[in-house]
Amino acid sequence: MEPVVLSVAGSDPSGGAGIQADLKVFQSLGVYGAAAATALTIQNTCKVYDAKLLSGSFVAAQISHVLEDLPVSYIKTGMLGNSSIAKHVGKALTGYPVICDPVMISKSGYPLMSQESMDAIMEHVGSKAVLLTPNSFELYALSGLSREMATPEECALQLLDIWPDLNGVLIKGGHINEESSQVTDTLIQRTRAGFTTTDHKQQRHSSRNTHGTGCTLSSAIAAICAKRPELPLEHNVHTALLYTNQLIADAALGSVGQGNGPLLHHRLSREYEGLSGNPA
Numbered sequence: 659m660e661p662v663v664l665s666v667a668g669s670d671p672s673g674g675a676g677i678q679a680d681l682k683v684f685q686s687l688g689v690y691g692a693a694a695a696t697a698l699t700i701q702n703t704c705k706v707y708d709a710k711l712l713s714g715s716f717v718a719a720q721i722s723h724v725l726e727d728l729p730v731s732y733i734k735t736g737m738l739g740n741s742s743i744a745k746h747v748g749k750a751l752t753g754y755p756v757i758c759d760p761v762m763i764s765k766s767g768y769p770l771m772s773q774e775s776m777d778a779i780m781e782h783v784g785s786k787a788v789l790l791t792p793n794s795f796e797l798y799a800l801s802g803l804s805r806e807m808a809t810p811e812e813c814a815l816q817l818l819d820i821w822p823d824l825n826g827v828l829i830k831g832g833h834i835n836e837e838s839s840q841v842t843d844t845l846i847q848r849t850r851a852g853f854t855t856t857d858h859k860q861q862r863h864s865s866r867n868t869h870g871t872g873c874t875l876s877s878a879i880a881a882i883c884a885k886r887p888e889l890p891l892e893h894n895v896h897t898a899l900l901y902t903n904q905l906i907a908d909a910a911l912g913s914v915g916q917g918n919g920p921l922l923h924h925r926l927s928r929e930y931e932g933l934s935g936n937p938a
Contacts, residue, residue, distance in 0.1 A: 661689040661884040662728050665877060666721060666747055667736030667761075668697035668709070674920025675870035680734060680877040682923035687881040687901070692728055694720035696747075697739050703869055703915030711739040714746035721750040730754065731887070734880040735787075736873055737761040739771060741778030748782025755883070758787035759876035763795040776800070785821035788883070789891065791828045791876045810834060814846045815853065824848070828879075828895060832871070838862065841903070845895050856892045860903045865910030867919035874921055875902045901926070 665680035673679070677693035684691030696717050700707040724730065734757045738744045762776045763769050769776075780800055784790050798805060801813035801820075808816070814827035826847040835842070843858045878898035886894060905921040913919025 659729060661732075661881075662730045663689050663691055663877070663880050663884050664721070664724055664728075664730045664733045665691065665693045665736065665880075666696060666717070666733060666738075666751075667693070667759075667873065668699055668739070669695045670699060670701060670870070672702045672869075672915065672920070674703060674915075675873045676736060679870040679873045679920070679923070680736070683874055683877040684881050686923045686926055687878060687885065689881045689884050690728075691881075692724050692730065694724060696737055696743055702917065703919055704917030709739075711743065714740075714742035714744075717743050718746035718750045721747065725750070725754075732757065732880040732884040734877045735759065735783055736876065737770075738775075738779050738783065740775045744775065744778040744782045748786070751783065756783065756787045757789050757791065757876050757880040757883070758784045759791045759872055760784055760796050760800070761872070763793065763799060765793050765795070765872075767795050780821070784824065786823045787825065789826045789828055789879060789895070790817065790824060791830065791872065791879070793830055793832075793872065794834055797827075797829065811844060811846065811855065814844075818846065818848055818853065826891060830872070830875070832862075832868075843895075843899055845892055847891060854892075856895075858896050858899050860899065861907075863903070863907045863910045865906060867909035867913035867921070868906060869915075869918045869920045871902065871906065871921065874905060874923070875899070878902055 665677050668676045670676035681691045697711045699709045733754050736759050797813045801816040803813050810829045829844040831842040840859050841862045845856045847854050878901050882894040909921050
């Protein structure tokens with residue numbers, strides 16, 4: 659059966675992030691992609707000018723009608739925007755494996771929504787996910803811990819302790835130890851015996867063309883999990899990290915737009931499902 663993955667996220671008319679980026683990832687990785695929009699934005703590579711959130715019931719209706727027709731095996735969630743959308747989405751996705759990119763705080767540390775909305779997204783969607791992929795600001799905000807008092811790993815363990823149905827947290831290392839020539843992404847998973855920690859190390863690429871990187875990574879994980887469900891999560895996350903890092907490296911050589919350029923998914927034709935290499 660053809661693997662089908664659904665993205666539930668905002669729309670980016672410039673094509674670099676949101677459901678547009680997710681659909682490009684799905685196509686690139688060889689799965690059929692569907693998308694339910696949560697928000698319409700006015701943006702380009704230079705700036706976000708405005709955003710209009712759709713109603714929770716409208717978002718849920720999109721999801722429900724897709725799920726009743728298509729054999730969706732994995733779902734990726736991105737920008738949900740407010741507590742109403744989070745509640746409706748959480749109910750609509752019940753029983754499906756979810757990769758949750760929380761999209762609550764920008765990579766520069768600017769909150770994109772109220773604390774109430776952040777709490778609702780975590781309660782109704784993130785708390786039941788197969789994997790949560792927060793940036794460093796979101797990781798600390800969701801755990802309730804401060805940078806002065808806790809490491810990123812301690813924050814992830816705190817989240818897994820608070821939410822017993824959450825299976826794993828991926829600590830993205832792009833904005834941690836930025837002076838290092840390597841990026842270390844850390845996957846912490848729940849097991850019957852406790853928790854396991856797996857570090858994934860890759861070369862760091864200096865580039866301003868990283869628009870949509872978080873969207874790309876989370877949707878790549880969902881796509882690869884849908885395509886290779888027999889493989890362990892750490893293997894599929896490792897493959898998605900390799901895929902995303904290659905896109906970052908390629909975009910560093912030149913992208914599109916006058917601002918922070920997007921990743922160029924259409925240029926990457928390499929088959930990643932069988933990419934060799936074990937998590938470091």
